[in-house]
Amino acid sequence: MSLVLNISQRNSVLKKMATLIGQNSTAILEVNQKDLKNYSGGDRAMYDRLKVNQAKIDGMISSLEQLAQQEDPIGIERFRFNHDNGMQVFNKTAPFGTVLIIYESRPDVTVEAAGIAFKSGNKILLKGGKESLHSNLEIVKLWHQALLETGVTTDWVEYLNYNRTETQAFLERPTQNIDLIVPRGGEKLIDFVKTHATCPVIVSGRGNNFVYVHREADRALALDNIINGKTNKISACNAIDKVLIDKNLPNKEDFVRNLITSLKNYDVEILGDISLSKYEEVQPIRNKSVWHEEFLDYKIVIGETDNAIDAISKINEYSGGHSAAIITRNKKEAEVFMSSVDCAAVYHNASTRFTDGFQLGLGGELAISTDKLHQRGPIGLQHLVTNKWYIHGDGQIR
Structure with a gap:
């Protein structure tokens, strides 16, 4: 284990x-059904992540095949320097x-995240x-066979x-060396890991993503964007x-009515600020804390803003630091x-x-980091590495 695999x-x-x-694949789908039947929680997002179907199987296979085709992320030269004394520095x-991945519900993480970490030359602890134990153990059995x-x-x-309890004890007093921990799940899991970990943690934080419909927006484009962003995959x-x-x-009233109708077609619960709660289908916001929440459900908040500066301020105050979009024809404003x-x-x-x-060209991701060190956003193969100095000499002393 001490030698890096070529x-x-x-x-x-x-x-x-x-x-x-x-x-x-048939065996994986069968054991996943056992996990689904045992799941007693009412969290639709958790259930959606837990479920494995043929599309997810195909995604696992595709991610592994693409990883195998990518360049080796290890040993890439970042810097070189020829010292005055003749040493060559790289x-x-x-x-x-060793990378520990702690995750909730998603059996595909056992393939895709582990695959990225493995391709990067790391030992993997999962x-x-x-809720996904049977599915995970079946997949790990295949890892060992491979x-x-x-x-x-x-x-x-x-x-x-x-x-x-055992996980907390392991985080606080690891029985083997751990160099990095990546939690994949909700805020409670992330807070638990951050509280008890004794080594670096890459935080894959909450979403709570915003769309700002600017006054120069293409309204049809804005409507499609919001419906896709809300309903395509709630989990x-x-x-x-x-x-x-x-x-x-312009024609804000028509846009809002079309938006409400489209969201209701997907049974989305709509909350609105004072300016928008006048509509019968929109519930008034009872507590400002809702602006901080990530829903992972058929639920959305709509509000009115004075201008782009006001929108930017609100997003920076309430969002999870994950993603935000502006819909506008004005490139300068964008x-x-x-x-x-x-x-x-x-x-x-x-x-x-x-x-x-995968969508941003990385060929998959280990997580999406909302931290600013050491990598922000999707963490791909090329980001799951550290660096090392190589100095070649012929007897130099200082």
């Missing part, structure tokens, strides 16, 4: 894993070592939620079947929760908005649903 070995494991997922990318069939020890991928962290409509939008909003991803006339490693 790129050929890592790619062979990933390709073998893709083949095994395809060959064992800085190159290097693996973290701690999934109890490793063994390519001549690699199964130590590279390990599943931690711990309860909450996604890149879904829309808040809409700000410029009070000077540039001001995009440079001023403090989010990991900012959009002009496009859906926040694209904040995703």
Whole structure:
């Protein structure tokens, strides 16, 4: 385990894993049904993440195949310097070592996130939620088969079947070296990991994403953008929760009525500020704290704003720092908005649903970080590395 696997070995494991997922898809779907039947919670987003279907199986296979085709992220030269004394100095990318991924509900994380971390040369520790235990164990069994069939020890991928108390104890007093922790889940999970971890944590924070409909917006485009962002996948962290409509939008009344009708067609619960709660289908906001919430449900807040500056201020006050979009024909206004909003991803006339490693050209993602160190937004293969200095000499002393 001490030696980093070469790129050929890592790619062979990933390709073998893709083949095994395809060959064992029926078994994965069957054990996932067991997890779904055992799930007693009423959280629709959690259930949606827990469910594995053929589309998710295909996504797992595709992510592994794409990873196997990507360049090796290890050993890439970032800097070189020839010292006056003759030493040759290089800085190159290097693996973290051991990455612990703690996640809720999503069995596909056991494939896709683990695959990215493995391709980056890291040992993987997986701690999934109890609700997806059967699915996760079935997939980890395939990881071990893929490793063994390519001549690699199964130590590279390990599943931690711990309860909450055992997990807390492991975070506070790890029984093996951990270099990085990546929590994937809701705010409670992230806070739990941050509170108890004794090593660096990459925070994959809440969404609570905003769309601002500027006064020079294409109203049809804005409507499509909001409906897509809200209803395409409610369990996604890149879904829309808040809409700000410029009070000077031409034909604003018609736009708002069309928006309400379209949202109600999807049974979306609509909350509105004072200016918009006059509509029968819109419930008035009872507490300002709702502006901070990530819903992960068929629920949305719509509000009116005076101008772009007001919209930027509100987004920076309430959003999760994940994604925000402006809908406008005015490129200058869009540039001001995009440079001023403090989010990991900012959009002009496009859906926040694209904040995703695969969609943004990374070939998948380990997580979407709302921290600013060491990587912001989708964390892809090339971001899951640290660096290391290589100095070559011929006897130099200082």
